[in-house]
Every structure is written in C-alpha cells, then in structure tokens.
Amino acid sequence: MRVNYKGLDSLSNVAIVSDFDGTITDIDTNDLIYFTFGGQPSYEIEKLIAQGKLGVKEGALQHFKRIHLTEQEFLSFIFQNARLDEGFKDFCKLLSEKGIPLIVVSGGYVNTISSFFEKEGIDSTNIKIYANRLKFNGRHIEAVFFDESDECESGLGPCGNCKLRRLRELKAQYQTIIFIGDGTTDRCAAREADIVFAKGRLRDYCAAQGVPYVPFDSFHDIIHFLQYFLTICK
Numbered sequence: 171m172r173v174n175y176k177g178l179d180s181l182s183n184v185a186i187v188s189d190f191d192g193t194i195t196d197i198d199t200n201d202l203i204y205f206t207f208g209g210q211p212s213y214e215i216e217k218l219i220a221q222g223k224l225g226v227k228e229g230a231l232q233h234f235k236r237i238h239l240t241e242q243e244f245l246s247f248i249f250q251n252a253r254l255d256e257g258f259k260d261f262c263k264l265l266s267e268k269g270i271p272l273i274v275v276s277g278g279y280v281n282t283i284s285s286f287f288e289k290e291g292i293d294s295t296n297i298k299i300y301a302n303r304l305k306f307n308g309r310h311i312e313a314v315f316f317d318e319s320d321e322c323e324s325g326l327g328p329c330g331n332c333k334l335r336r337l338r339e340l341k342a343q344y345q346t347i348i349f350i351g352d353g354t355t356d357r358c359a360a361r362e363a364d365i366v367f368a369k370g371r372l373r374d375y376c377a378a379q380g381v382p383y384v385p386f387d388s389f390h391d392i393i394h395f396l397q398y399f400l401t402i403c404k
C-alpha cells in the first residue's frame with residue numbers, strides 16, 4: 171500500500187469529500203429503490219452504468235419513468251433498509267471540532283441525504299451536499315440534476331455529477347483534498363485526490379490501477395488516521 175501524503179503537513183487547509191451511498195450508508199439507497207420498485211429493466215440500466223456505457227443521469231431518467239412513490243413512501247423505505255456507518259457520527263463530531271469541512275458529493279439525491287442526516291440527528295452545519303434532487307408530484311418522480319453535463323472530466327466515460335469536477339473546484343480553495351468512496355463513479359476523483367480512503371469496488375480499482383489508497387471498513391478507521399495526523403502535526 172502506498173499513500174500519497176503530498177501537501178499534508180497539517181489538517182488546517184484540508185477539505186474532506188465523501189461519497190454517500192455505500193460509503194456513509196451500508197447499502198446503496200438508489201439501487202435499493204431502483205431494484206425494488208423498477209423491476210428487471212432497472213438491473214439492465216445499472217449494469218450499463220457500472221460498465222461505463224450509460225451516464226448516471228440518463229440512467230436515473232429511465233428508472234423514474236417506471237417508479238411511482240410519494241416522497242414519504244420513498245424515504246420511509248430507505249429508512250427501513252439502510253443503516254448509517256457506525257463511525258460516521260463521531261467522524262462528523264471530530265470534523266466540526268477541528269473546523270474541517272465535509273462535502274458530500276453524490277450521484278444520488280439530496281432528498282435522501284439530508285433527510286437521513288436529520289433522522290440520525292447529525293448536525294449538518296459543517297456539511298455541504300452536492301447531489302441531484304428529486305421532485306415529487308404525488309407518485310410521479312422527476313430527477314433534477316446538480317450538473318447537467320454528464321461527461322467525466324477524466325475521460326473515463328459518463329459518470330453523472332462528475333466527482334472529479336467537484337474535486338477540482340474544491341482544490342482551488344483547499345490545499346489538501348481527502349476523498350472517501352466505494353464505487354465506480356468515485357474512480358475519477360480518487361485518481362486526483364491527495365489522500366484516498368477506499369472500500370468495495372473502489373478499493374479493487376485502486377489496487378489494480380496503482381492508485382495510492384488507504385483501505386477502510388468504517389469511519390472509525392478514518393478517525394484513527396486523522397487523530398494520528400493531528401498528533402504528529404502539532
């Protein structure tokens with residue numbers, strides 16, 4: 171394992187960028203909705219997205235043509251099935267104590283993310299959410315996109331709300347970007363972040379491509395890493 175510590179001489183000019191689904195939660199809340207309510211075509215769509223043949227944006231439009239739920243039904247189904255990472259609350263507490271901003275960048279929906287934080291009693295004053303939005307009209311659902319452009323800046327194929335694009339914008343404001351993720355659409359950002367925490371398919375990708383990363387299972391692992399740095403940077 172190689173870790174890129176470039177620029178990390180303190181945590182004073184650091185921003186932490188994290189994926190939401192499968193990273194902050196145990197399961198992907200979008201897949202949960204798509205596969206439960208979208209039937210077989212939703213599996214086909216997600217397969218194409220995972221292969222980089224279809225953008226997240228186009229995929230979402232296709233999913234929600236066949237999915238009919240009120241916002242209440244949508245959110246309660248997610249609340250019943252998805253769990254927060256066991257270390258995430260402590261992680262948020264540490265970041266607000268140290269004044270380190272957390273930016274959640276997701277190809278999913280701000281409706282889910284902010285409601286989830288609220289339900290879990292997470293103080294989100296230190297958290298920014300860059301995600302798409304769902305407009306509910308009765309049981310009709312329309313996705314509104316954070317960034318209409320679907321192309322990945324790294325040329326890795328369409329990724330929807332490209333995380334690399336968000337990362338580069340933040341890079342102009344912060345010296346060091348720590349990126350946390352688990353999936354396919356996290357790849358482009360992982361390649362340019364200063365420090366990467368990876369699990370799941372992103373870990374496999376980083377290992378195979380020689381992208382330096384720190385493996386993690388829960389946010390407690392990331393807390394330990396940050397506390398270690400805070401100690402040696404004193």
Ligand SMILES: [Mg+2]
Pocket residue numbers: 189190191192193198351352353
């Ligand atoms: Mg994910």
Ligand SMILES: [Zn+2]
Pocket residue numbers: 321322323324329332333334335358359
């Ligand atoms: Zn991208």
